[in-house]
Amino acid sequence: MAKVKSRAKAVNPLFREVAVSGDGRDITRDFGGLMNALLPQDxxxxxxxxxxxxxxxxxxxxxxxxxxxxxxxxxxxxxxxxxxxxxxxxxxxxxxxxxxxxxxxxxxxxxxxxxxxxxxxxxxxxxxxxxxxxxxxxxxxxxxxxxxxxxxxxxxxxxxxxxxxxxxxxxxxxxxxxxxxxxxxxxxxxxxxAHWLYWPVFFKRNGLKLWLIFMDKFGMPTAMGSYPANATDEEKRRLLAALRAIQTDSGIIVPEGMKVELIESSRGGQVSYESFIDRMNAAIAKVTLSQTLTTDAGGGQYRADVxxxxxxxxxxxxxxxxxxxxxxxxxxxxxxxxxxxxxxxxxxxxxxEDQDQRPIAERDRMLFGMGLRPSAAYIRATYGEGWTFPEDREAD
Structure with a gap:
């Protein structure tokens, strides 16, 4: 004789919440001894x-x-x-x-x-x-x-x-x-x-600081003063003041026997600060808008539409x-x-997105002439809100 399989015992639904965060058992949280307030997990x-x-x-x-x-x-x-x-x-x-x-x-x-x-x-x-x-x-x-x-x-x-x-x-x-x-x-x-934007903004600001230093260093020559070995401290101070005046004054004077010249900074390769800032701006746009082409030019019409x-x-x-x-x-x-x-x-x-609804309206008109009637949900989804329907008027 074949054995009859016993049915699994029915389990009644449990109506209370179990994996709560406020009872001190949430391992992802540090309550810090405060059970009445949750702390951000950011x-x-x-x-x-x-x-x-x-x-x-x-x-x-x-x-x-x-x-x-x-x-x-x-x-x-x-x-x-x-x-x-x-x-x-x-x-x-x-x-x-x-x-x-x-x-x-x-x-x-x-x-x-x-x-x-x-x-x-x-x-x-x-x-x-x-x-x-x-x-x-x-x-x-x-x-x-x-x-x-x-x-x-x-x-x-x-x-x-x-x-x-x-x-x-x-x-x-x-x-x-x-x-x-x-x-x-x-x-x-x-x-x-803000959680995702913090670091691109942080790196961008530090990159701008370095870019300003670069422009100051390579955009304006550095003044160098030479003084004789027997120059006094007072003469050295006067020479240093003259070098500082180069930044703002059109003419300076220096003690006799001392020399002032300008040192032009030089470097090879291309400066990448601008591309770095552009990269951070693109990251910010991508985080905020999930794309970049509505804020920056380029990419072609198809990609822009996408x-x-x-x-x-x-x-x-x-x-x-x-x-x-x-x-x-x-x-x-x-x-x-x-x-x-x-x-x-x-x-x-x-x-x-704006679209030409005339073809849709023509199709719906033809279907209406065939005896089909659109639902209120279809009208709202296709043509937007603001419409009244016979059943609404009949409810009055």
């Missing part, structure tokens, strides 16, 4: 012994400022709007309410400041709530400095104050924050562009990150307070 910040002022200095570089501005402006210049979370009247009212709030506070300006979270690794904005009759209103979103915050073991932001250097617990539904760039969910500080497409993908990811984090927090809070039965609305930005 190796540059840790090894250089600084805080986020280290990265604020990186922003002073001309190439960093230019390329990061290009990345931010590509987001803030894109069209945006608010889409209802559902076709019902309450959901559309919630969308209109949120759209009015964002227009009032200046959504593009808020977005531009929150995009610095891509640079530092995280961003925090404080919601200033107000009251208008029965509605809770959003009066402003104040984006705060990154170095004013730490995070607790649950990833919640805490405010650093003189009296609470490890962070003060903050009220719920008051601060909007997100993190970006990290390869795991254990670090709420994220890992921003690089522009890559940059657009990066910009779209930035726009989606801002919109999604806002929708999950501030947008959801306002809806829950003011329109509890509504589906939360969605803030969106359209970041896409």
């Amino acid at each position: 190796s540059v910040l840790r090894d250089r012994g600084g805080d986020y002022t280290l990265y604020e200095d990186v922003l002073r570089d001309d190439q960093v400022a230019s390329t990061f501005q290009q990345r931010r402006m590509a987001v803030t210049s894109a069209e945006w709007g608010v889409r209802p979370g559902g076709p019902d009247r309450e959901s559309r009212m919630a969308a209109d309410f949120l759209l009015g709030a964002l227009n009032r506070i200046g959504w593009d300006n808020v977005t531009d400041k929150m995009l610095y979270g891509i640079f530092y690794g995280f961003a925090v904005a404080e919601c200033l709530w107000g009251r208008d009759g029965r509605f809770v209103t959003l009066e402003a979103l104040r984006v705060r400095k990154q170095r004013r915050f730490t995070f607790d073991p649950l990833g919640r932001p805490m405010l650093v104050t003189p009296g609470e250097p490890n962070g003060l617990a903050l009220p719920g539904r008051k601060f909007w924050h997100f993190h970006a760039g990290a390869d795991n969910d254990d670090d709420p500080y994220g890992l921003g562009l 690089h522009k497409h890559v940059r657009n993908e990066v910009v779209k990811a930035d726009a989606d990150l801002i919109s999604d984090s806002f929708n999950r927090s501030v947008g959801a809070w306002l809806t829950a307070w003011n329109f509890p039965t509504a589906h939360p609305p969605k803030v969106w930005r359209r970041v896409s």
Whole structure:
């Protein structure tokens, strides 16, 4: 008789989190005896012994400022709007309410400041709530400095104050924050562009210092003075003063019996400082924009189009990150307070390459004539937001 295989015993799902970072068992973290605050895992910040002022200095570089501005402006210049979370009247009212709030506070300006979270690794904005009759209103979103915050073991932001250097617990539904760039969910500080930009900027600045020394050394001859063996200390000082005057004066005098001549510096080969600086600038552009041809000339039209497409993908990811984090927090809070039965609305930005839509429209018109009807999702994906549909009107 054949044996009947026994079934494996069913294992019930475990609903609690196990591999947490705040219980002191995370081997990747040095808590330093402080269990109420997580420390950043950024190796540059840790090894250089600084805080986020280290990265604020990186922003002073001309190439960093230019390329990061290009990345931010590509987001803030894109069209945006608010889409209802559902076709019902309450959901559309919630969308209109949120759209009015964002227009009032200046959504593009808020977005531009929150995009610095891509640079530092995280961003925090404080919601200033107000009251208008029965509605809770959003009066402003104040984006705060990154170095004013730490995070607790649950990833919640805490405010650093003189009296609470490890962070003060903050009220719920008051601060909007997100993190970006990290390869795991254990670090709420994220890992921003500044981590990757620090060394190219550091090497570039030191290269510029050496280049200035080179230009001073090889661009202007060195003055040499000769004095007789029986020259006094006073005569030597007068000769040295005359040599120094060569740098600024058109004429000098020297004691009799002393000689002044100019030594021209000479070297063979080509100077490579300029190519080194160009290489660092290219590295900065590649880190910030994931390509270089939208900031530097050359490469041909095909490569330029490819690089522009890559940059657009990066910009779209930035726009989606801002919109999604806002929708999950501030947008959801306002809806829950003011329109509890509504589906939360969605803030969106359209970041896409311009294309001729006439061939697509002609094709869709032919298909419509054949009896086919496009879905609302297709219309939005193909022609963008801002359209209303029969089912929306029927819901009224």
